[in-house]
Amino acid sequence: MHKITFSKNADKTLRRMPRNTAINIAKKIKQLAKNPSRMQNVKKLTDHPGYRLRVGNWRVVYTVVDKELLIHVVKIKPRGEVYK
Secondary structure, three states: OOEEEEOHHHHHHHHHOOHHHHHHHHHHHHHHHHOHHHOOOEEEOOOOOOEEEEEOOEEEEEEEEHHHOEEEEEEEEEOOOOOO
C-alpha cells in the first residue's frame, strides 16, 4: 500500500469542499493507494509529470514515487479549473 501525502493547496481544498464530495474523493484516493496501477478513471498527463484521477466533476492531480511507495496529491479542483 502506498503512503499518501497532500500539498498544502490540495489539503485546503479538500477541507473546504462540501462534506459528501470530500468523503467521496477521499475514498477514491484510498483506493488509489491500495493499487495505483489498477485504478479506473486515471490518465497520464501530457504537460505534467503526473496523473489525474476523475471523481465526478472533480479532478485529483497526483504524482507517484514507486521507489518510496508514495502518492503525492498536488491539486484537487473542479474539471474546468484544474488544468489552468
